[in-house]
Each structure stands twice: as structure tokens, then as C-alpha cells.
Amino acid sequence: MSDVLAINKPPVTYDPLDPAITSNPYPHYAQLRSEAPVHWLETMQGYAVSRWDDVTAVLKDGKTYSSSQFWPALLGEYDPVPEVAPMISLDPPGHMRIRKLANSAFVPSRVGALQGKIVSVANELIDAIFEKHGESGEFDFVWEFSALFPVSVVADVIGVDLAKRVDFKHWVDDLLSAGNRAAYGPERLAEIDRSSKAIRAYFEDIYDQRLAEPRDDLISGFILAEVNGERLTRSEVLNLAILLLIGGVETTTNLLGITFAHFKRNPDALAAVREDPARIPTVLEEVLRFDGPVQMLFRHTMCDTELAGTTIPKGSLVLPLLGSANHDERKFEESERFRWDRNPKEIMSFGQGPHFCLGSFLSRMEARAALQILLERFEELLPISDEVQWMDSYFARGPKTLPVRFKAR
């Protein structure tokens, strides 16, 4: 009987290394949830976990599902600081001790103090767009706004140089695409390698500068901080700073790009926030649920275990699919529909458990403020095409480029 069923089942189509699939992974996730909720992916050599409850179970149980191999699994030989594990790859209690150092800059009271900075950065970027392109026309939303906005907000906080903000975007895009390294040829791999070395060289310089002359920024704080009576090593500081740059910049950039891509596809959502900007947080929560900037995470089993009836041996790579959990029909009504007024109570987009996103307050605040200011200052701002060119990554999701047509107010 089971053999007959197995023969009749269509093969699982999800393959993270196929760009045609990652450009719209959701139908493939749906098949996984329905037919193979814990599924061995040959190309990734790991188990994809696709249902809300199972993803939650994996992320909350750090003892069984360790984060220790996260960075090596994602970046492989392109990890800019391979000699130490970054915060995202640490398990408790080591993770918590490092995280406490970074917490101080991201707690709501500190983030709230950035509100003025957020408003001025958004306005300055829009001023520059009007100066360059006039009162109406076309520009690239990713490269002239969304990629520059979060890094400009957090540059002073982390302690990096604003002049390099376009370089950061290139470096980080390349680093994140290292996840697809198995599918790339030598030229693309050489680019990724150059970016990995460039980002390290940049942070080595900053380290030396802050060591000589500490400032009121996170990198100086990391250099001076003591964890259990010991200073962080140079490599640990470099690693933490690079992680915060990636986490603090790429995700919010992508959230803003994804939001406008969905405004094009869902004019009712745009009309709703134009009519009443107080709806912005509600719409953003649905964007985060429906098409979030982080699609999956990486865990490794510390012992033999079982999940949704599937045995997972010790030492296996496990891929909790956040993007799939957010579409789980067991959790959300009409889960495959974008409903701007859904107001989901829970979303998986910032993860769960010990590694729940450190920057969720900041990211939400940045995205809300940016959206409000963009709507105030643009009478029209919409992608030209319905088709979006997505980044080369199964891990991070966002438009690689987003040409928009605009009219100033």
C-alpha cells in the first residue's frame, strides 16, 4: 500500500540551488509541507523542515539542534573570519555571553534614540534622488534608497565608514551568495572570494583604528569589553562586527525592497497605507510573513532524533524553512494569500529561540519610518515591472535591483 502511494506521489521539487525555484519558492514549500514535512535534500545534504510547529521545535531546542555549524554551512571557505565562530554560530551559554555585549546597542531604549537619525537619513537619501533625477522619472530603489538607508542609520552605532556603504552592499551580497557556491563557476567564486577578503581587510583596519583611539561605537565597545574576565580576541571582534553589519543592513534593505515589490502586485495594500499611514506596521507584518527577507536557517543535530516521524541522525544538517513556516496552512488562514490587514499575531521571520533576531526592534522601526517618509515625499513610487530580479541566495531574499517610476509630491 505505502509503495503504491510512494509511486503516485510526484517528486519533491524544492531545490535551494535552483534560481528558478528560489525566485518563487512558495509553491515548492507547500509541496514539502503537504508531502514531506521533514525532507532530505540531496543538493544541500541536509533535512528541510517546512511546517510551523516543526520549525518552532527545532529553533527552540538548541540542545538537540545546535547552531554551531551555521556560518560554516552558509559561507564555507568564503567565511571572512573562519578561525572563530560568530555569535550566530554559538550555542548557550557562550552565545548568551557574547550576545549580551551586542544587546546594549539594540534594546528598545537605545533603538528609540535613533528615531531622529532614521528620519534624517531617509530624507537625505530622498533629497539626493530628487537632485539627481528631478521631480519625476525613474531610479533604482535598491541601489539608491533601500541598500543605503539601514547602513546609514547604523554606521555610527557599529563604527563603520559611511563612504563605504555601496561597497558594503556588494560585499554582503557576494558573501550571502556563497551559500550557492556548489552551483557556481570559477569566475563567480573568484568574485565572492574577493568580497570576503575585502570585508575582512576593511574591518581589520577599523579594528586597528579603534584600538588606538576608541570611540563611542560597538566595535570600540567589543574591543574593550570583558566576557568572564577576558577580552574578546581580534578575530572575535571582527566576526561580531561583520555579523552585525550583515544582519543590520541586508535584512532591512530587503524588507523595504520586498514591500515595494508587493505594492506593485497588491495595489490595495498601497492604497491602504496611502489612505492611513497608521496602517504601515500592519502591512509590514504581512510582508514579513508573506515574503520575509530570511528564508531559512541552519542547525546541526547533536544526537539522533525524530521530527514529524522522520529519523534524523546525529551530526545532520537541518534547514528550518522560515519562509515555509510563515505560509503554513495549519497556522494561517488563506496562508498563500497576501492580505494587508491580516495582522498576524506571530511570525517566524525573525526566528525563534535563543537566536531570535537581535535587531527586530530596530528593523521594524527603520522600515516603518522609511515607509512613512517615502509615502509622504513621493506622490508616486512603484516598481516599473511586475517581475522582480531576486538575489542569488536561498538564505536571504530581496530584489537584486528594483527600477521604480516616481513623482515627487
Added chain:
Amino acid sequence: MSGTEHRAGSLAALEAGEPVLTEIAGVEVALFLCEGEVVATQGQCPHAEGPLHEGEVEKCVLTCPWHGWTFDLKTGLCGEDDSIILQRFPARVDGDDVLVTL
């Protein structure tokens, strides 16, 4: 509103440093010792649901093991965010029994 008193755990276990988490009427309750006094709090961290009973307590400050957020066990105040309060429940000791009112 007056609640009902429930046995939540053993004082000896608490004094031996064992993490104590129990469920009373569907509510998770964690127990701690703070300057010799028993303190009962919600079991999950109000920040992001971390398991508070596994946290470290130093000078009556509880640190959540997941994200390192800190709470004053005497007041429930959070060191990282003024808007978050750790819920505390009345607790007393009777022999070896820790009794919590919910």
C-alpha cells in the same frame, strides 16, 4: 483579586541550586532564591519566551539564558527595556514546600 495557593516546589531543591519550573493551572511558574527569599515569576521570559528557570541569578538579578536580558527579581523591572515587566507571584515557604498564589 485573591488567588489560590498552590505547592510549586521544594525549598531544599531550590537551595541546592536546581532549576525549578512548574505549571500551575496552565501557567508556567519559575522559582528563584533572592537574598534568602523565595521569588516566583512567570516561567517564560517576557522578551522572547526564553526558559527563565535556566537563567543565572546574581545579586537578585536574573539573566535570561537565551538573550541575556536581565530582571530585578525584587521588582520585576527589566534592565534592557522599561516597558517590559517580569510578572511575579506571591510566594511563601511552609516547611519544605514553596507555596505560590495564582
